Amino acid sequence: MASGEAYGLHRVIQPVGRAPQGADEVQNRPVLQSQHEAILNVEILNLDATSMRQLRTESGGDFQKLKALILAIIKKRGKMHNEVTNSGGVLVGTVEAAGSASPYKDIPPGTRIIPLCSLTAIPLTVDSITSIHDEQVAVKGKAIVFSSYQFTTVPNRIPLKVALSCVDVSRYLCQIFF
Numbered sequence: 001m002a003s004g005e006a007y008g009l010h011r012v013i014q015p016v017g018r019a020p021q022g023a024d025e026v027q028n029r030p031v032l033q034s035q036h037e038a039i040l041n042v043e044i045l046n047l048d049a050t051s052m053r054q055l056r057t058e059s060g061g062d063f064q065k066l067k068a069l070i071l072a073i074i075k076k077r078g079k080m081h082n083e084v085t086n087s088g089g090v091l092v093g094t095v096e097a098a099g100s101a102s103p104y105k106d107i108p109p110g111t112r113i114i115p116l117c118s119l120t121a122i123p124l125t126v127d128s129i130t131s132i133h134d135e136q137v138a139v140k141g142k143a144i145v146f147s148s149y150q151f152t153t154v155p156n157r158i159p160l161k162v163a164l165s166c167v168d169v170s171r172y173l174c175q176i177f178f
Helices: 049-059 063-077 160-169 171-177
Strands: 012-014 037-047 089-098 113-115 124-133 136-146 151-153
Touching (some): 049 063, 089 136, 089 160, 113 160
Antiparallel strands (some): 037 136, 113 151, 124 136
């Protein structure tokens, strides 16, 4: 194993030597580059409320402009990391592929999961944004998560919107409710 693969250091473009969360730009190509990676099919980005407020203000509330702003951030940085607010949010998705050293490899197909880390640390590509409701952005995209990132599954008894909001507010609540 190359040093730092479990933490995603090999995905950092600039500045080299930082972790993905502190990086200005990460490599987000949705192909396994390490046995410590997993690729997620992303359904929803739950953006940080401060970030969404800033983006809505900047877009004047125009849906197309808001979509363009979100996509521009992801394209520039390789992740959802708003430079103005220095924030991201969380995501929900399902595992598409996982390396042999990834804890994500044991998740049953179709199980919704939420990585317990910020979008500021997750390499991300988004092909399209289909809707935006409050802070929740419905997308078609891919994310790369590393074996050092904990996650929670989303039980069917808990509405997805509630689960995402809880995780975004407090990663600790996951241990209580899930």
